[in-house]
Amino acid sequence: MKPTDEPDRTVPDGGSVTEEIDAPFETVSEGTMSRGERYQMTLQEWVVAPVQIIWSDWRARVGSFIILLYVLMGTVGVWLVEPSRTAEGPRLLAPFQNWAFPLGTDTQGNDLFAQIVHATPPMLEMIVAGAVFATVMATLVGTFSGYKGGSADRLLMTVTDILMTVPGLPLTIVLAVILQPRSPWVVGIILTVNAWAGLARAIRSQVLTYREEDFVEASRLMGISTSTILLKDILPGLMPYILVNFVNSARTVIFSSVGLYFLGILPFSQANWGVMMNFAYNSGGALYTLSAIHWLLAPMITIVILSFGLILFSQGTDRLFNPQVRARHTSSPEAENEEEDLNVESDANIRISQ
Amino acid sequence: MIDNYYVERTAQAVFTVFAVASLSFGLIRLMPGGPIDFIRAQMIQEQGTDVDMQRINSMVESYTNVRPSDPLYVQYVDYMTELLQGNMGVSMWYNEPVSEILAEALPWTVFVMAISLALTFAIGITLGAVMAYIEGSRFDVSTTLVSTFLNSIPYYVMAVLLVYLLGYQLSWFPTGGRFASDVTIGMNIEFLANAFHHAFLPIVSVVVTGFGIQALAMRGNSIRVLGEDYIRVARLRGLPPHDIALRYVGRNAILPMYTGMMISIGFLFGGSVILEEIFTYPGIGYYMFRGIESRDYPLMMGAFLLITVAVVIGIYIADLTYGKIDPRAGTGSGDREAY
Secondary structure: OOHHHOOOOOOOOOOOOOOOOOOHHHOOOOOOOOHHHHHHHHHHHHHHHHHHHHHOOHHHHHHHHHHHHHHHHHHHHHHHOOOOOOOOOOOOOOOOOEOOEOOOEOOOOOEHHHHHHHHHHHHHHHHHHHHHHHHHHHHHHHHHHHHHEHHHHHHHHHHHHHHHHOOHHHHHHHHHHHHOOOOHHHHHHHHOOOOHHHHHHHHHHHHHHHOOOHHHHHHHHOOOOHHHHHHHHHHHHHHHHHHHHHHHHHHHHHHHHHHHHHHOOOOOOOOOHHHHHHHHHHOOOOOOOHHHHHHHHHHHHHHHHHHHHHHHHHHHHHHHHOHHHHHHHHHOOOOOOOOHHHHOOOHHHHHHOO | OHHHHHHHHHHHHHHHHHHHHHHHHHHHHHOOOOHHHHHHHHHHHHHOOOOOHHHHHHHHHHHHOOOOOOOHHHHHHHHHHHHHOOOOOEOOOOOOEHHHHHHHHHHHHHHHHHHHHHHHHHHHHHHHHHHHHOOOOHHHHHHHHHHHHHHOOOHHHHHHHHHHHHHHHOOOOOOOOOOOOOOOOOOOHHHHHHHHHHHHHHHHHHHHHHHHHHHHHHHHHHHHHHOOHHHHHHHHOOOOHHHHHHHHHHHHHHOOHHHHHHHHHHHHHHHHHHHHHHOOOOOHHHHHHHHHHOOOHHHHHHHHHHHHHHHHHHHHHHHHHHHHHOOOOOOOOOOOEOO
16 A cells, blocks of 8 residues: 555654644654554554455455355365265256255266365365466566566567467467366466466556656665565555456456366366366267256356356455545545445456456 | 557567467477377387387378477478468378368358457447446446346356257257258358358357456446546537547547457457357367367367467457557557666
8 A cells, every 4th residue: 555545644654744843854753653553554454444345345245255155165065065976866866856966966876066066176276376376477577577667578568468469278278288287276377377468468557657656766766675666665556456357367267177177178087067067068968858957057057156256256346446445444444435436347357357 | 650560560460470380389399298209109009119210200290290300490490481381281180281171160260250259349339338328227237237147157158058958959050060061152141141040159159248348348438438527528518419429438438448359359269169169160169179189289289370370360450450540559658768
């Protein structure tokens, strides 16, 4: 958070001047902050305020709820639900008939619900790996390139532009075919192998506007090193932007990974949402009869709900962009925050969400 | 400066294709388990262990344009020269030149994707503008929600649902192919109608899941523009409302959509691999998938290259026309060395 966002704040950072003193350079701060107070302020600024802003928007609320549900399914759910076994139930049981098999069974008598639950942990690992990789790459390249400028910038941006132009899915497919990745972490990274390029460009243009700010100039004059300026002055302002794009990369990973498992391009050893769709589509004869439609629909709905939750969450957290909302929340948590221009989606959300 | 911009843009497009071609050479040649090992293993399997090394090499060469006995840089130059002449090797599965298979398939992919792209943006822009004008109304709120929801459905999920319901269950639409075998090929109404009938479901599945994000983008842009001072000035000057709507709001709100369109071009062509497989629509993505399925590396890499080239050209054209529409384009700032 940049200091200029809080003009009316009088927490002594050496800046507040009492009226009576004529020579402003001889002022000292009016009070001091204890370490505890500083921690509390940081906590307020970085944890409490964002959570409050997110919570005040229904889209972010629903989105967080859905995401939490999937995280629980992938962590606790795996302990609670027994893994599915072949022929544990009748074949092609319709959903909501027998509560031992809530979503019904496939042609092998496997419980669909258990399959979906047990496919969640690898999926989450994939999402985390892909989203972290894309976000970290984009942030590193974007901030460095934008702040440094000159020939380093031109070189990095040429590479970025090329990566942006190469269509992601075919490139991913070629790499997946050749490398045959099995670890979810590796799959996640392959899926976002060029997804970071667009975000890096967006972050770079944000950095370009930030680097001209007074407080960055001041840090530079004080002789603070480039890495510290990037880390302490520039990155905090970009955090909301990065968060929204983290969520969007997560969605990219889900879309492409399920798509590639569905096509059978990625090797698999256990059931998975995409693999379930593949089996239902290809081997179950689900296409010709209505009695197997639930086998196809169950993984589909699972994906759509998660992706819907992620979109809602990123739309809701877009509000973190608005410095006024943030400032109000940091100073007085009860402040009302119905803002007209919050309806405007920020560019970040639209750029990368495909 | 404008000339400089075009030169730079052209150089970048050419260099991108060059980089991807080099990458595909690297993948073909250097990766373990690549086509060369594959052909070798296949021949050993067919003829026992005492196969003629020279025969393997000549096989590899005729299929992949890479002569394994040459030094690496010679292989590279040969490969690139052959590519420049349009030679992408021979498909191991179809036993036909890859370039012939793909040249025949490419127009169909372009046909489907161009219509999808046009429809996605036509619907998205219109809907977004309407939503922005009656912002906060019940129509706006419900359309926003529906757009968001449709956008969270992967296009291939929509494709599978459509082919299942309208193709297999109701038989309203064909479940594969480009056109029926009994129509005469040519520019007659019957053939065109038939081609559209076959392309309908792929187009719908892309458009339905894709227009939402564009509508939301357009809505956001329009709301932002509507709040600008120059709109108020235009109103105060007494300009006719439709002039304001089209020339002032419309133009300024649509310009940023260009970026989205360029991303969509790559997204659509890339997505053709999944889409055309579901609809068994023999376009370029379909052949790429066939190449993967049968471990036909020349076909796979050829399709990959051609998809990339198609996307590069599409984005290149979009970029150049953008320079024509927006006079500000090409005067990028922040280029100077700093700190």
